[in-house]
Amino acid sequence: MDPLEQRVLAANLAFYEAFAAADADAMLNLWSQHSPVACVHPGMPPLYGRTEVINSWRQIMAHPRAPRIHCTDAKVHILGAVAYVTCNEGLLDEASSLIATNIFVLEDGNWRIVFHQAGPLVTKSTVVRPSQYPHGVN
Amino acid sequence: MDPLEQRVLAANLAFYEAFAAADADAMLNLWSQHSPVACVHPGMPPLYGRTEVINSWRQIMAHPRAPRIHCTDAKVHILGAVAYVTCNEGLLDEASSLIATNIFVLEDGNWRIVFHQAGPLVTKSTVVRPSQYPHGVN
Numbered sequence: 001m002d003p004l005e006q007r008v009l010a011a012n013l014a015f016y017e018a019f020a021a022a023d024a025d026a027m028l029n030l031w032s033q034h035s036p037v038a039c040v041h042p043g044m045p046p047l048y049g050r051t052e053v054i055n056s057w058r059q060i061m062a063h064p065r066a067p068r069i070h071c072t073d074a075k076v077h078i079l080g081a082v083a084y085v086t087c088n089e090g091l092l093d094e095a096s097s098l099i100a101t102n103i104f105v106l107e108d109g110n111w112r113i114v115f116h117q118a119g120p121l122v123t124k125s126t127v128v129r130p131s132q133y134p135h136g137v138n
Numbered sequence: 139m140d141p142l143e144q145r146v147l148a149a150n151l152a153f154y155e156a157f158a159a160a161d162a163d164a165m166l167n168l169w170s171q172h173s174p175v176a177c178v179h180p181g182m183p184p185l186y187g188r189t190e191v192i193n194s195w196r197q198i199m200a201h202p203r204a205p206r207i208h209c210t211d212a213k214v215h216i217l218g219a220v221a222y223v224t225c226n227e228g229l230l231d232e233a234s235s236l237i238a239t240n241i242f243v244l245e246d247g248n249w250r251i252v253f254h255q256a257g258p259l260v261t262k263s264t265v266v267r268p269s270q271y272p273h274g275v276n
Contacts, residue, residue, distance in 0.1 A: 024140040038224055040237055043260035046144060046224045048213065075186065077174040077253070079243050082220040084253055086176055086184045099178055105217050113214070115222055116240050120255020122181030131199050 005076040008083040009023040011104055011111035018069040020092075028054055030111040035105045040117035042098060068092050071100070081106040089118055097121055143214040146221040149242055149249035154209040158230075160199040166192055170250040180236060182206035202214045207229050209238070219244040227256055235259055 001009075011030070028097045031050060032035055039053040041060075045065045047053050060066055063106035073096075074087035088096035103115035139147075149168070156164035169175055169188060177191040178184045179198075185191050198204055203249035211234075212225035226234035241243045 017234075038213075038215060038222075040224065040239065040257075043258060045219070045226075045237065045259065046213070060228045064220070071222055075184070077176060079173055079241075079252065082216070082217045084176075084241060086178065094178075099183065099255075099257075101178065101253070103217075103222060103241065114217065117237075117255055117257070119178075119237075120181060121183065 002078075004078060004083075007029070008076045008078070008085060008104055008111050009074055011075050011113065012071065012076075012085045012087065012102055013071055014117075016089075016100060019061070019069050020070060022066050023053075023061060024058045024061050027057045027061070030113050032107055032114045034107055036112045037114045038108065039115065040119075042118050044118060049127055053062075069098075072096055083111065140216075141214060143221075144258055146214045146216070146223060146242055146249050147165045147212055148213075149225045149251065150209065150240055153240060153251055153254075154207065156270065157194050157195075157199070158206050158208060160204050162192075162196045162199050163217055165195050165199070168251050170245055172245055173250070175252045177253065178257075180256050180258060207236075221249065226259065233274075264272045 015030050018030060030134045037050050037053050038046050038048050039056060049054050054129035068091060068093055069089050072088045074085050077084050080090050082105050084101060089098040089100050097119045100118040102113055104111040105114050150204060153168050156168060165231050175183050175185050175188050185194050193249045206229060206231050207227050210226045210232055212223050215222050220243050222239060225235035227238050228234035237259045238256040240251055242249040243252050
């Protein structure tokens with residue numbers, strides 16, 4: 001794999017390791033200091049700005065039932081000094097149930113996350129199809 | 139508003155105008171020619187590559203019940219020659235029901251879309267909460 005892609009994948013992995021470990025300080029350090037950050041938790045409206053985003057992660061990870069999410073099928077897409085990763089998210093020992101996108105920027109030599117969006121992946125067990133579209137895709 | 143942000147917003151608007159008009163050729167022209175493209179339709183696994191992504195839009199827009207989506211609350215976030223837009227999507231005359239992210243790259247002087255993800259926004263009418271997290275965000 002391309003060394004650049006490897007470094008982005010490592011940053012993506014660090015994000016999920018911080019999430020799984022409920023390590024709020026590690027999570028804080030992974031987010032960009034200088035670029036505009038935003039975050040879309042599943043089903044929720046977007047959060048904007050480092051303070052609001054970081055606070056949401058602190059709240060999620062402080063919860064006693066905080067999910068232990070893992071990431072699979074991560075694919076890196078490089079756009080110069082920006083990269084985006086698409087991946088699946090799921091609970092350990094369970095099938096993936098969310099689809100996520102993470103955007104990273106190269107900042108002071110490190111890839112920092114600027115954006116995270118996760119949304120439900122429709123599975124056989126899904127009761128309600130949550131979308132109006134795509135018609136005709138399947 | 140910053141002229142750069144205005145240009146990205148215009149590209150985002152053009153995307154939704156092509157979608158609402160079911161204009162597959164216009165949609166085709168809005169996607170990047172040179173960068174790695176991907177698309178996550180609501181509830182679906184990601185599609186990768188220009189051919190797969192464009193074909194999905196052709197299928198969606200060819201459907202007789204193709205939704206007439208409009209975009210509200212678009213917010214632009216500039217990352218150099220890359221920008222991402224977060225916005226709400228909904229059917230005309232209805233409240234927003236999807237939350238979307240679009241990533242654009244500056245390509246030959248034009249902002250071209252490289253990535254689109256839409257997922258359900260949880261509303262009062264939502265029957266099933268589609269996510270495991272965020273616990274404690276609300």
